[in-house]
Each structure stands twice: as C-alpha cells, then as structure tokens.
Amino acid sequence: MSSPAPTTVDPMLSAHTTLRLGGPASRIVRAEGAAEVVDAVAAADRAGERVLLVGGGSNLVVADAGFDGTAVLLAGRGIGHERDGDRVLLTVEAGEDWDDVVAATVADGLGGLECLSGIPGRTGATPVQNVGAYGVEVADLLVDVDLYDRRTGTVREHVPASELGLAYRTSVLKGSDDAIVLRVRFALHADGRSAPIRYGELARTLGVDPETRTDPAAVREAVLGLRRGKGMVLDAEDHDTWSAGSFFTNPILPTDRAPQVDGLAAWPAGEGRVKLSAAGLIQNAGFGRGHAGPGGRVSLSTRHVLALTHRGDGTTADLLALAREVQGGVAERFGVTLHPEPVLVDCAV
Template identity: 70%
Template sequence: MAKPNLAAPGRANAPIAPLTTLRLGGPAARLVEAPTADAVVEAVRAADAQGEPVLLLGGGSNVVVADEGFAGTVVRFTSRGTALHRRPDGSVLLAVEAGEEWDDVVSATIAEGLGGLECLSGIPGCAGATPVQNVGAYGVEIADLLVDVDLYDRRRDVVRRNVPAAELGLAYRTSALKGRDDAIVLRVRFALSGGDDSAPIRYPELARTLGVEQRARVPAAVAREAVLGLRRSKGMVLDAADHDTWSAGSFFTNPVLPQDEAPRVDGLPHWPAGPGLVKLPAAGLIEQAGFRRGHPGPGGRVALSGKHVLALTHRGGGSVADLLALAREVRAGVAARFGVVLRPEPVLVGCRL
C-alpha cells in the first residue's frame, strides 16, 4: 500500500523572499509546508520521485536564493515540539523538533531555570539548522552542547535516529552536513547541566558587559539579556522596521589561517584556532580595508549595516545581484589590502560570489 503524503499541498510559483530575513530571492517552482518530521520526509520523497531538486528552508536566516528563484520544490520546516528529560545525574536532555524557532527554544530553557544556551540568544532561524552551521556566538557553539540528531538519509531512504554529534564533523561554523541535502536534520538533542547558571563567560566583550572576569558564571537569564543587548546594538536581532536587521547575519566567516601567513596589523587581534592556526576577525579586516558602517552597494539598495560591518543588509527595493556586488567589493578590498580571501557564511542557492 502506498505511503500517505503527510505534507501540506504545495503552492506553485510561491514567493521565497518573504520567508527569508534578507527579504530577497526569486520564487520557488513549488513550496511545501512540512509541519512534522514525517511530513518533511514525505515531501522530499515526493520531490525525489518526480526528479525535482529540493531546497530545505527553515527560518530563512542563513540563505541567499538567486533572483531567478529555485526551479524545484522548497520544503519549509514548520515542525514544532520540545521535550525535557531530567537524568539521574541532574543534567537535562533537551529534544527539539527541527522547525522550532531557535530563540524560542533558548527562551524556554531560561524560563525552565536551565542554563547553557543563553549565549546563543537572539540568533534567528530554526533549531534544525543549528548543527548544520555549528552555530556559535559569544564563546559558545552548538558543538559544546549537542548530543545527537535524527536524520533522513535520502540516498538510502531511511531515517537514522540518534546519530552522535561526533559523527557530524562539527567545526568552526561548519559541519559534514553543510552544503549538502542528502542528510536532513529532523530533530536535535542537547545536554544541559540542569542548573540555572550560565556557561562560563568566555567572550571578552560579554564579560565586560556583565562586569565579570572571563570564565565566570552568572545567572543564565542575566547573560541572555546581556547577549540580546549586544546583538541589538549590532542590528543582529530581527526587527521588521529596522533595515539593519534585513540581513543574513554575519555574511563572512572569521578567516582561519596558518600562524605564519596571518597579516600583522596594529589593533587586529589573533585568536588561537588549533595547532599552528589563528583566527582573525573578519569585521576588523573589513574596517581596516577602508569599509565603514553603512557603506552603500549599488544604488543604496543594499549596504553594510549601520551598526556592524559584517552584516550586508537589504535597504528595500534591492536584488540578490545588488547584494553579491557589494559582497564582491568587500571581498576584493580585503584581499587587496591583506591578501586574505573572505568566505561567505550563508548558503548561496543558484548564485555565487
């Protein structure tokens, strides 16, 4: 007997731009809303049976879709649900459906008196995308907390449950899942300490804001408010009325280079990034290459954020072509000044730098 298609009926020629934080990109040939993990699997199976390409879309916060749109099926995760399991050692296992809004998850853990995720407050997007990008901020990243995930393996047409985090190749802002669509995250699980203290405050800017020494702990709710304040000051908390938040977040990753190849520039910090490697701040490179906050792209329709040069923002009436032109200008300027090639952080669909 044929399996039922649990996904909602698809819409043809559906706009993608309103489903992204950039508010850019052309239409999808077909858009399917998938309200459960089973519906995600069935929507992808149906597209595969028709030989259609598939684009997976959560919160649309880390994706740039070409102006021409996507000539296939966009499967949008709308699955919801979380579950807490308190373990004998006092720690807590948190299971989250892939379509849950990430900041709602963080807020809910704080409300439950649970610390650990507070430094990842205010990050847009859905929970299922967090291990793909190994999302991180203010000294904490998903790799620090992730236990395992449930995946749909498209090649074998099976759901793999409890795939350990150690098998996902988690590294700085990447994983073995990034840039591919044959292993689809359906559910994620995190281990939290069970207490209401924050993770150790590692990030110097956050420590200064809180007035504590690095590696101190504070109440998780206090750390969350400080993180949200810092993110708002940089236009990194979504606000429909603020064009500085019409972005894909940080557009470039901080480059990691061999120590002997990293440029030495006054005022530009270097952070250890493994044996013989250092990480440089992309924002510092961009600023020292001569780009300032608010630097405009074509026609002023796109621009660097007025609050933070690492965000490329849509000011209204723009296009992905405009955005990429600005990104290329910034990348070329940094390369000419420092010999460092910046890499984009968002997923580029049907377009490239």
C-alpha cells in the same frame, strides 16, 4: 460545516528569508512535522526534483531567478525534556524557532544555550552551521540528531554529534542535501547556572570574570542587548536586520601568513594557526559602517560591517556585487580571501 481554507504559502522565497531577497520556487510545501518533511522530500526525489530546506531563512541567499525545485518549509514544533543526572536532555523538533527554544530553556532555569540568544532561524539549521556566538557553539552542547537519509530513504535516529564533523561554522551537513535534520538533542545544565562566560565583551557587560558561570537570564538579556546594538536582532522596521547575519566567516590562517594589523582582533585556532576578525579586516580595508552597494539598495550595516543588509527594492545581484567589492578589497589589501557564511542558493560571490 465547511472545512477551513488551506494555508496559502507564498512561492517567492523572498517572503521566507530574513534578507527578503530571492525569486520563486517551482513548488513550495509547508511541512508541519518530521513525517511531513520526509514525505515531501521523498515525493520530490521520486519526481527527480531538487529540494531546498527552508527554516527561518536566516542563513540563505537565494538567486533572483529563484529555485528550480521544491522548497520545503520546516514548520514542525515540539520540545521534550528528560532528566539525566545533573543535566537535562532537551529534544527539539527541527521547525522550532531557535530563539523561542533558548528563551524557554532560560525560563526553565536550564543553562547552556543562553549565549546563543537572539539568533534567528529554526533549530534544525543550528547543527548544520554549527551556530555559535559569544563564546558558545552548538557543538559544545549537541548530543545527537535524527536525520532523514535521502540516499537510503530511511530515518537515522540518534546520530552522534561526533559523526557530524562539527567545526567553526560548518559540519558535514553543510553544502549537501543528502541528510536532513529532523530533530536535535542538547545536554543542558540543570543547576540554574549558565555556560562559562568566555567572551570578553560579554564578561565585561555582565561584570564577571572570564569562565564564570552565572544566571542564565542575566546572560540572555546581556547578549540580546549586545546583538541589538549591532543590528542582529530581527526587527521588520529596521533595515539593519534585513540581513543573513554575519556574511563572512573569520578567516583561519597559518600564524606565519597572517597579516600584521595594529589592533586587529585575533584568537588562537590550534597549533600554528590563528583566527582573524573578518570585521576588522573589512574595516581596515576601507569599508566603513553603512558602506553602500549598487544604488544604495544594499549596504553594510550601519552598526556592524560584517552584516550585508537589504535597504529595500534591492536584488540578490545587488547584494552579491557588494559582497564581491568587500571580498576583493580585503584580498587586495591583505591577501586574505573572505568566505561567505550563509548558504548561497543558485548564486555565488
């Protein structure tokens, strides 16, 4: 009896990113679990090769020239539960699809992750970016992670969340490939209630008061509806979802340096600091939904100005040109520099 044919992996990184942009990797390896991730990265290190970790590709902007090194596709699966008093500890392998994880917790009556529904990508990326949406961040629920430390060639288990420098859309893991997430653990509510609803738009959609804890399934459906309305739920037929999500982070500034703009959303961000709406700044700088970049091959989403989208036949260079146009327009109008949220691989804004 013949053996099954090996799985062919497309070396073009455009095939592994939600933007559908990016050139080839020198070598690409599909890692089916934590041990295979460690083996692939260790082999690349011994060969003196660079390494790019690729999960769902939802936070990557890859240069048209591609990546000169080994790209490791995270494909390991596995979810475990452990009861701990009035909470459940959820252990998830890095290669699990994030929204599948959220859906499974909601189906099991566990609360905490439901506001993070519909976010594309793999679970291993969530602490790196400190993924957040609708008033909840990974930092609110993360207990610890298992890491492969490339500097020592060892696996570090149960590294506390407190050591990861989790902050708004960042961590000590972002921008460095010295430590690779192998699995993560979250503490979830076991009482069948959601995390407190802190985001105004979501509270209004649900018809509840802020800080209410409610049915996680209802919260998930509301969040998915809001995200679909903004083109933030992946759909291969919808070019508004050919993006890396929100391209710019909301800037945090000293209160006395924040521009005063009528109607601009702003939130307290610690003593003497305020977080401004990047989308509001973009709109007020004159960039509307659907604003086209080079040749119309890229544009701002037709539903949400914070997403830069690929309309087909575009290039990473096209996307970066649009990003620079928007960044420059906001800086000129308001004196505020917007910073990219995705990881830029061998390219820059």
